[in-house]
Amino acid sequence: NAGVTQTPKFRVLKTGQSMTLLCAQDMNHEYMYWYRQDPGMGLRLIHYSVGEGTTAKGEVPDGYNVSRLKKQNFLLGLESAAPSQTSVYFCASNSPDRGLSYEQYFGPGTRLTVT
Amino acid sequence: GNSVTQMEGPVTLSEEAFLTINCTYTATGYPSLFWYVQYPGEGLQLLLKATKADDKGSNKGFEATYRKETTSFHLEKGSVQVSDSAVYFCALRLSGGSNYKLTFGKGTLLTVNP
Numbered sequence: 001n002a003g004v005t006q007t008p009k010f011r012v013l014k015t016g017q018s019m020t021l022l023c024a025q026d027m028n029h030e031y032m033y034w035y036r037q038d039p040g041m042g043l044r045l046i047h048y049s050v051g052e053g054t055t056a057k058g059e060v061p062d063g064y065n066v067s068r069l070k071k072q073n074f075l076l077g078l079e080s081a082a083p084s085q086t087s088v089y090f091c092a093s094n095s096p097d098r099g100l101s102y103e104q105y106f107g108p109g110t111r112l113t114v115t
Numbered sequence: 116g117n118s119v120t121q122m123e124g125p126v127t128l129s130e131e132a133f134l135t136i137n138c139t140y141t142a143t144g145y146p147s148l149f150w151y152v153q154y155p156g157e158g159l160q161l162l163l164k165a166t167k168a169d170d171k172g173s174n175k176g177f178e179a180t181y182r183k184e185t186t187s188f189h190l191e192k193g194s195v196q197v198s199d200s201a202v203y204f205c206a207l208r209l210s211g212g213s214n215y216k217l218t219f220g221k222g223t224l225l226t227v228n229p
Contacts, residue, residue, distance in 0.1 A: 004158070031215055042204060042221035043159070050215075058216075090158055094215065103149075104217060106158035 002026055004107035006091050012113045013081040021076040021110050023091030030095045032074035033058075033104065034066060036087040043090065049074055081114045088112075117142045119205050121220035128195055128227050136190040136223050138179075138205035146207040148172075148181055148188040149217070153202040162190075162203070195227045 007022045023032065031050050035043040045058030049068040063085060065077045074093075078085060088111050092104040122137040140146065147166040151159040163172030168183035177192045188205060205220040 033216075040221060043219040045216060048216065092159075096215070103161050103164070104159075106160065108156075108158045 004091055004093055004105050006089075006107040006110050008110060009108070010111050012115065013078075014115055015082060017081050018077070018079050019081065019112075020078075021089055021091075021112075023074045023076070023093075023107060024072055025074075025091075025093040025105070026072060027093065027105065028071070028095070029093035029105070030071075031093060032068065033092045034064070034074065034076045035090045035092065036060065037090060037109075038087050046076065046089075081112075083114045086112060086114045117146070117207060117209065117218045119207055119218055119220035121203075121205050121223050124222070125224040125226060128225070130197055130227055130229050131194045132227075134190070134192040134195045134199075134225070136203055136205075136225070138188045138190065138220060140186050140188065140205075140207050142186075142207055142209060144209040146209050148179070149206040149208070150177070150179055150188070150190050151204040151206060151219075153204065153222070155201070159204060195225075197227050197229050200225060200227045 004025045033048040034046040037043050044060045046064050047066040049055045052071045055066045067075045088109050090109050091107040094104045118141045120139050149164045150162040152162045153159045163174040165172040165181035171180045179188050179190045202222045202224050204222045206217045208217050
């Protein structure tokens with residue numbers, strides 16, 4: 001049981017390049033999330049998904065797109081990278097539970113630098 | 116809107132010192148409250164939680180009590196260890212319906228020296 005995994009762990013892009021970050025979970029969770037973490041800003045929600053084939057915007061969605069073609073995978077795309085997208089990206093997943101706590105399980109993160 | 120405010124860091128303590136990290140919240144509904152911990156180079160993991168007023172969450176010697184009257188969820192530990200060095204995030208989730216998203220505070224970096 002690997003939990004939540006993210007690929008790649010590190011990446012350096014030049015301004016204008018594109019890339020896709022992959023998140024995979026093996027816990028059969030319904031919900032998946034992409035966050036970015038910046039110094040002094042905490043975690044901010046980029047996009048999220050409540051099920052296969054559905055996605056929605058979070059707090060800071062501009063410049064990103066997502067897809068959830070399979071329940072276990074959630075992809076985050078940057079079509080034209082900008083230096084402002086230099087950040088650490090975290091994926092998380094969860095499902096409704098009887099305790100109503102909705103604990104989120106996080107991946108190890110992807111450190112992206114845009115030059 | 117919903118928000119979480121944590122005390123500014125960084126916090127530096129000596130081993131066996133007492134720890135308090137303050138957290139207050141603003142919410143339009145009745146939230147569940149969480150503390151997450153992020154060890155160096157890792158993702159976040161749930162440390163403890165409380166889902167209703169006066170609940171006390173506890174784990175690994177850490178405690179936090181859900182205080183509705185003061186809208187607070189302060190994290191405490193009686194005797195910190197070097198291994199507790201990490202970033203701590205307070206978070207809330209509104210209960211009811213399909214409210215499953217978390218709102219995080221900005222995080223507090225704790226460094227414990229031997």
